[in-house]
Amino acid sequence: MDPIIDNDLYKEEDKQVVYGTVMPRFWAIVIDGFVLLPVTIPMLFLNFIYWKSVPLFIVGSIINILYKPFCEYMFGMTVGKKMMKLRVQTYDFESINVGEALSRNIFNLLSGVLTVVLSVPLFSDPDFLKISTVIDYTEYMQHYPILDRLNIAMFPVLMIEMVFLSTDLRRRSLHDRIARTVVVKLSK
Secondary structure, eight states, X not given: OOTTTOXXXXXXXXXXXXXXXXXXXXXXXXXHHHHHHHHIIIIIIIIIIIIOOHHHHHHHHHHHHHHHHHHXXXXXXXXXXXXXXXXXXXXXSOOOOHHHHHHHTHHHHHHHHHHHHHHGGGGGOHXXXXXXXXXXHHHHHHTOTHHHHXXXXXXXXXXXXXXXXXXXXXXXXXXXXXXXXXXXXXXX
């Protein structure tokens, strides 16, 4: 029996727990996206078009990459999860540790790090340095499809996550199973 895959891990107290379902978790992600906009727009988007600063890009990326694991470790939730009244906990309904926070965000961490590694070389490309408008940026990125391919490669992972989340009695997605965590609905 594999505890990451099998559903035979239920305890008696599970009957009193309400687990976070698909829609509240989805809205938490949307809210977190808005929370990160003040970082994403200037440090990443505007930087690509106007400033072309590698350090600014790396700092913005680190903030975006580590936001969820940091918040889930420190507070048990991100801003989005707090607004949706959700908390990340271990199978024993305890606070998660740093390792669990990092491992439950493994797909975001890998995708974010790969994006940084693939994007940093752009800053030395003479054609990239000529970008001064959103249209220029869009046209340039059409000739640099590797980032789009990374997003496409992550799509099957998202689908697997959704299948696990939708079919598991504890509403655990794949990353929850890897980290041995659950997302619970707070009573108040």
